[in-house]
Amino acid sequence: MTVANTGAIAGDVSVPDELANNVFITNIAKLLDPVYNWSRRNSIWPVTFGLACCAIEMICTASSRFDLARFGMEVFRATPRQADLMIISGTVTKKMVPTIVRLYNQMPEPRYVLSMGACASGGGPFKEGYNVVDGIDKFLPVDVYVPGCPPTPQALINGLIALQEKIDQQSISTAPWYDKKDPTAGLYPVPVLGPDLVDVRQLDIIRQEATRYTPENPVRAAEAEPTEPPDVEDAPKTVEPQ
Amino acid sequence: MSDTTLDPVTTPPPVDTLTPAQEATARLKELHPNIVSDDTREGYEGLIVYADSITEVAKSLRDELGFNYLSSVTGVDYLEEGKLEVVYHLYNIARGGGPVVLKAQVNRDEPVLPSLTPIFPGADFQEREAFDMYGFNFLGHPDLRRILTWDGFNGHPLRKDWKEPFYEEENKPFGSRWPDGQVFRAEEHNPYGKNVQYPPGWVPTGDEYDVETDVYLGLSYSRDSTPGLKTDKVTVNLGPQHPSTHGVFRMVVTLDGETIVDLKPVMGYLHRNHEQIGERNTFNMNMPYTDRLDYLSSMSNNLGYAITIEKLFDMTVPERAEWIRILMVELTRICNHLWALGFLLNDLGALQTPMLYFYLERELILDFFEATSGARMLCNYMRFGGLAYDLPDEVRGVPTLKFLEELIFNRLPSVLDQGDDLITGNEIVRARAIGVGILTPQDAIAMSTAGPLLRASGVPYDIRRAEPYSYYEHLDFDVAVRYNGDIYDRYLIRIDEMRQSLRILEQVLPHLKRTMGAPIIGDKPQYAMRAPRAGESYGRVENPKGELGYYVTTKRRSGNPERYHVRAPSFINLTALGPMSRGYKIADVVAILGSIDIVLGEVDR
Numbered sequence A: 001m002t003v004a005n006t007g008a009i010a011g012d013v014s015v016p017d018e019l020a021n022n023v024f025i026t027n028i029a030k031l032l033d034p035v036y037n038w039s040r041r042n043s044i045w046p047v048t049f050g051l052a053c054c055a056i057e058m059i060c061t062a063s064s065r066f067d068l069a070r071f072g073m074e075v076f077r078a079t080p081r082q083a084d085l086m087i088i089s090g091t092v093t094k095k096m097v098p099t100i101v102r103l104y105n106q107m108p109e110p111r112y113v114l115s116m117g118a119c120a121s122g123g124g125p126f127k128e129g130y131n132v133v134d135g136i137d138k139f140l141p142v143d144v145y146v147p148g149c150p151p152t153p154q155a156l157i158n159g160l161i162a163l164q165e166k167i168d169q170q171s172i173s174t175a176p177w178y179d180k181k182d183p184t185a186g187l188y189p190v191p192v193l194g195p196d197l198v199d200v201r202q203l204d205i206i207r208q209e210a211t212r213y214t215p216e217n218p219v220r221a222a223e224a225e226p227t228e229p230p231d232v233e234d235a236p237k238t239v240e241p242q
Numbered sequence B: 001m002s003d004t005t006l007d008p009v010t011t012p013p014p015v016d017t018l019t020p021a022q023e024a025t026a027r028l029k030e031l032h033p034n035i036v037s038d039d040t041r042e043g044y045e046g047l048i049v050y051a052d053s054i055t056e057v058a059k060s061l062r063d064e065l066g067f068n069y070l071s072s073v074t075g076v077d078y079l080e081e082g083k084l085e086v087v088y089h090l091y092n093i094a095r096g097g098g099p100v101v102l103k104a105q106v107n108r109d110e111p112v113l114p115s116l117t118p119i120f121p122g123a124d125f126q127e128r129e130a131f132d133m134y135g136f137n138f139l140g141h142p143d144l145r146r147i148l149t150w151d152g153f154n155g156h157p158l159r160k161d162w163k164e165p166f167y168e169e170e171n172k173p174f175g176s177r178w179p180d181g182q183v184f185r186a187e188e189h190n191p192y193g194k195n196v197q198y199p200p201g202w203v204p205t206g207d208e209y210d211v212e213t214d215v216y217l218g219l220s221y222s223r224d225s226t227p228g229l230k231t232d233k234v235t236v237n238l239g240p241q242h243p244s245t246h247g248v249f250r251m252v253v254t255l256d257g258e259t260i261v262d263l264k265p266v267m268g269y270l271h272r273n274h275e276q277i278g279e280r281n282t283f284n285m286n287m288p289y290t291d292r293l294d295y296l297s298s299m300s301n302n303l304g305y306a307i308t309i310e311k312l313f314d315m316t317v318p319e320r321a322e323w324i325r326i327l328m329v330e331l332t333r334i335c336n337h338l339w340a341l342g343f344l345l346n347d348l349g350a351l352q353t354p355m356l357y358f359y360l361e362r363e364l365i366l367d368f369f370e371a372t373s374g375a376r377m378l379c380n381y382m383r384f385g386g387l388a389y390d391l392p393d394e395v396r397g398v399p400t401l402k403f404l405e406e407l408i409f410n411r412l413p414s415v416l417d418q419g420d421d422l423i424t425g426n427e428i429v430r431a432r433a434i435g436v437g438i439l440t441p442q443d444a445i446a447m448s449t450a451g452p453l454l455r456a457s458g459v460p461y462d463i464r465r466a467e468p469y470s471y472y473e474h475l476d477f478d479v480a481v482r483y484n485g486d487i488y489d490r491y492l493i494r495i496d497e498m499r500q501s502l503r504i505l506e507q508v509l510p511h512l513k514r515t516m517g518a519p520i521i522g523d524k525p526q527y528a529m530r531a532p533r534a535g536e537s538y539g540r541v542e543n544p545k546g547e548l549g550y551y552v553t554t555k556r557r558s559g560n561p562e563r564y565h566v567r568a569p570s571f572i573n574l575t576a577l578g579p580m581s582r583g584y585k586i587a588d589v590v591a592i593l594g595s596i597d598i599v600l601g602e603v604d605r
């Protein structure tokens, strides 16, 4: 929290000698960032949002023994509009993912996503299931991944500390959420439930594939020719949000 | 089943007396000679019933033979024979004992049969599940919609010829992972890079099926015809993201003012395809998956599955293993009830304080689990024919037995007494809980509810006594029962049950001391077990939330179950939620749900 006295910046401002001990020159980001980040990192409010078994460990982390209040994070909010952090605590199913994306869209910036456990990070033990989304990062940007099935409370706290460190690195001057140019920038397209989960960013590929496969030759993981793995991380940027 | 050194407390029945189930089976054959016949397939039991007459048979079972509890309804696909089968397990509440098993077979292409809901309302959700998974058309079902997947989903996923997007092979272990051990990411072989597939030729039109409409159509909307102020009804959604629904459960409620006119549970938001994955897995691989059913009581889920497979494989369990099993499941029961009460009180408005007190003690139990099995919550501890590990030497730096003694004689009783002192007499709790959410014993049985929900309505049915497994018949405990069937009684019965569990644990401790060092698993542990015979097996245990049953069928020398079904107590207990909440206030429904004590991993599987 201490701000170094940078003294006069050469050629910028000149301070008379008699005032040198009374004037303090810095730039706005250096002055505000530590305060801004310090207050944010110690009051991360998660959404009350439990998905599966991992949620139980999340509740344990918040209750008596592990006491998340030590980090200022015990204020679980039932509404996304008051929350800073979404802990994806469990298996994300196809039936649930539209709701999750909608909740995420309702959270005000700055907001973070922590993917807790094997299921949220990549499908985990249930990955092969027909109703399971193989990782929430296919739909939302994830800040911290916590491995485990379920991660122990200690592991979750470690992940939350990693998030705090990430927050420390951010700067008020470059924070994307103050960029007013594109009002839809933070909105992620909500997937639709059709015969299977439809990611609306992929409509073009779906139309294209519809002509390639027939009932005798359906699209199937092991049988289909390996295709170029789609660049999952780029997906949100390249497609127009809804 | 166990090679116990104890004298059996109950003498086995003489050979010539028939069990209630055998009696009823014989009577049924007399009553309906042309409709029922024995299931003669190798390893199968029960009766095959002419599908169109299933209601008649069920009716005489209920009305004449006392088999008034329809526990489980499940579909099975026999692809080779071109048949689909519905398997019903019915029990006699008054006399206990094993099930009468009925099977109705229908053609795979046209699976139509009458619904049992008019006779057993408890069949409601289970028939919907069978419809969802297999496509059965149950005639006369009041609301036959998909329940675990969504309306518009393509296909019936548990049919043997339906393949999931990441399908590789029929059965594990998959060739792609073993023995070459290549790295294989299913996404790389899928054109969408995701776990999805679409019907061939399907083109998105932009206005996909509206998955919500049917939910609302099922509710009663009619305008009030009573005299006085005319009011419009309002429909409110609670969930799937709602702090009071204990996970991703959703209730659609029609309200008249604040009074509940109708309520429909909507589920499937945590449907993780447990059964379908289970049918690809080998027998052993399913053990850790059972942890994730009712993830608050993984140990008792393990026990249920182990018992089922031990029946199928004709295995015996060494004595020490049985005692440790009982130790574990009773500690689990306490763990679960502490959690349930914490949340129930949370729902009643005692926000978090009782919870924080209870969870300190729960953490002690979790520490013991962690020291024993390596995991706090999802323990994966039991094996067929025994256990994975023996008890550890110490827990939290204290010798294990001393730790257990302190826990069982001191810490747990005192937290129960403390909770009892502070909460049971509390005016607010009493005002909110007494007389709210009443379930009559007749309804409780008809709707197939189980566990504390059933017993709080005055039906003393506990599988540990009705059809004892493990060493429960050697143990001295009472079946807790309460008679009012309201929220308050469901609160009290959980305290009663924890006290009974402590009583059991006290009796188990000396046996643990005595059997120190004895083997904990019968045969050498095996990784790839093969079924010694073809056939079916149904095992059930009294889980903290009610009757947990597993129905497994397999072929001879097969390493995988053909059908693997879980009769999940939380799922079926929810049948009673709608009827129980009608007429109460919207704020009460939160407490009513809390008093059922559901866990979504088990509801949706």
Ligand code: SF4
Pocket: A052, A053, A054, A089, A090, A091, A116, A117, A118, A119, A120, A124, A125, A148, A149, A150, A151, B292, B378
């Ligand atoms: S990662 Fe494991 S504990 Fe967490 S939700 Fe998935 S199965 Fe449950």
